[in-house]
Amino acid sequence: AQSVTQLGSHVSVSEGALVLLRCNYSSSVPPYLFWYVQYPNQGLQLLLKYTSAATLVKGINGFEAEFKKSETSFHLTKPSAHMSDAAEYFCAVSKATGTASKLTFGTGTRLQVTL
């Protein structure tokens, strides 16, 4: 079975500071990994995804994530936080089942950005 663990349900950073959101995965097969962002009362939007190509993945809004197999991690980073980054972030792992790919989500990390 696949799973993801997001450490820290709430993270607070100052505007301009480094953002680091942690995600560790468990998978018996090479995983496909995703980061999604959700603004209040909205759906999810893809930030970036790892599909076994480059281990450093760049996404939208200045975010990036690095796949580290030895650490089973896929942490999300952004060098300088902006107020508009305040949202909830979800890490997810995917496995094709033969009928449809299924995503298993982490419990989410709410990012607060302060002045």
Next chain:
Amino acid sequence: DGGITQSPKYLFRKEGQNVTLSCEQNLNHDAMYWYRQDPGQGLRLIYYSQIVNDFQKGDIAEGYSVSREKKESFPLTVTSAQKNPTAFYLCASSTDRTGTDTQYFGPGTRLTVL
């Protein structure tokens, strides 16, 4: 514009009533999904469908039913058998079976049981 629409945005239900949530996509995607979101629990898969007239249970299917009569539409019915239906419901779609493709999400329906 291509995308996924869900309606209604807010829905109130009395105990014992069935309600149906609508999900429509014009992305020409084969696969569609329903998730339930509760605070602190992330998203959990209710049902998914790869093709018309076929669907499979997800992790928390009890108390829910779906149909897939058209490629564009995947309605979810929350039945009276669902013991705690108050939640945020999200519909998604994707195009391939390899696991690498992005799932695109609708804006969600917030269901409240009165």
